[in-house]
Amino acid sequence: MITKEHPMTPLLRxxxxxxxxxxxxxxGTAVSCFAAALKQNEIPLEKVAIVSGIGCTGRVAGYMKVDSFHTTHGRAIPFATGLKLARPEMKIVVFSGDGDLFAIGGNHFIHAARRNMDLTVICVNNFIYGMTGGQLAPTTPLSAKSTTSPYGNYEHPFNLPHLAASCGATYVARWTALHIRRLTNSMSEALNKKGFSFIEVIAPCSTVYARRNRLGSGLDLMKFYHDNCEIKNGANPEEADIGFQSKIIVGKFVDKEKPSFIDNMHVGLKRALGDKYIPYGGDDGAK
Amino acid sequence: MKFWRTPLDADKIKVPHGETYVIKERCKGCGFCVEFCPKRALRLSDEFNIKGYHPPEMIGKDECVNCGLCEMICPEFAIYCLEEEEVQVEG
Known part of the structure; x- marks a missing residue:
């Protein structure tokens, strides 16, 4: 018999x-790419945990068949930090949206990147608060319309790769939902990277962002990404600003080595306590 | 597969051949697979699924090269390809 089963089935609930x-x-495409990255690396599923916040992307934790937690709004990174410190041998992935990670949880993001916590943060950026009805998000481009900016947005948006890079993240990349192969490779690189890795995934939001701005459907936005994305690996993230329907610079911006929070914690406590210091989490914790 | 001229290494290179399977009930008719299939091997069918969307179908049997793009880009986990030989072995 032909196996009539989707290959992602073992990774999804x-x-x-x-x-x-x-x-x-x-x-859904971002989740598919993440599942493919897990498969590509042959990481045992019990060694991965996904933490999500609130929002459309916050539901990812509920659909992946790994240990997952759906936290309160904006608090995915603090929860993931605690999880990483308690179980240092696990790979902790924060999968959340732009509003959750950068508006409500903005400070947590900045400080996790500053400490170089050993996390993989995947932010699905759809430029708007989708689930609550299309309010203005900190990533909404200038002049874009939303429910709370019906005459056009006049606030400067965040440039997420620049923010992550300037806070000290060791791996920063941006792709769209169209760059499936590059996104998958980037996700597997980030999973194997020690330290704070950040991937921004630009995804179409048809129901609020595209409809409010008269941009058609998500398929039209995907066609727009196809025509207007410029791949510039190693570009300065400062220049990767996104304007309303302007050219989008994608690529891997930062990939550097830096001691992570756990490394520094072991060095610092060893110096202070000497032989009395026993790393939490057994031998794995000391690695 | 049609070429505008026979490639010089045509005897060495084997073009993979795949078969696309659609889980029709899951499809929400977004059209990503139809739009971005590099071989243009898919189209939206006329039939309706249980949600009222038109799931995709293959245009010809021979077009699919098992690249897996539709499988990766589908936000609904509703389409996948298998290599043709693999299917024959299992069948």
Missing amino acids: MDRIPHIWCPTCGI
Whole structure:
């Protein structure tokens, strides 16, 4: 018999599929790429944990068949930090949206990047608060319309790769939901990277962002990404600003080595306590 | 597969051949697979699924090269390809 089963089935909680994301939403593609990255690396599923915040992307934790936690709004990174310190041998992935990570949880992001916590942060950026009805997000480009900016946005948005890089992240990349192979490779690099790795995934939001701005459907946004994305690996993230329907610079911006928080913690406590110091988490913790 | 001229290494290179499977009930008719299939091997069918969307179907049997793009880009986990030989062995 032909195996009539989707290859992603072992990585997904199939009892929860179909998911709640709208038709032509890009979050499903990001999840698919992440599942492919897990498969590519042959990481045992019990060694991975996903932490999500609130929002459309916050639902990812519920659909992946790994240890997962759906935290309160904006608090995915603090929860993941605690999880990493308690179980240093696990790979902790924060999968959340732009509003959750950068508006409500903005400070947590900055400080986790400053400490170089050993986390992989995947931010699905759809430029708007999707689940609550399309309010202005800190990533909404200038002049874009949202429910709370019906005459066009006049606030400067965040440049997420620049923010992450300037706070000290060791791996910073940006791709769109269209760059599936590059996104998958980037995710597996980030999973194997020691220290704070950040990937921004630009995804279409058809129901609020595209509809409010008269941009058609998510498929039209995908075609827009196809025509207007410029791959510039190693570009200065400062120049990777996104304007309303302007050219999008994608690529791997930062990939450097730096001692992580756990490394520094072991060195510092060893210096202070000497032989009395026993690393938490056994031998794995000292690595 | 059609070429505008026979490639010089045509005897050495084997073009993979795949078969695309659609889980019709899961499809939300976004059209990503139809739009971005590098071989243009898919189209939206006329039939309706349980949600009222048109799931994709293959245009010809021979077009698919098992690249897996539709499988990766599908936000609904509703389409996948298998290599043709692999299917024959299992069948």
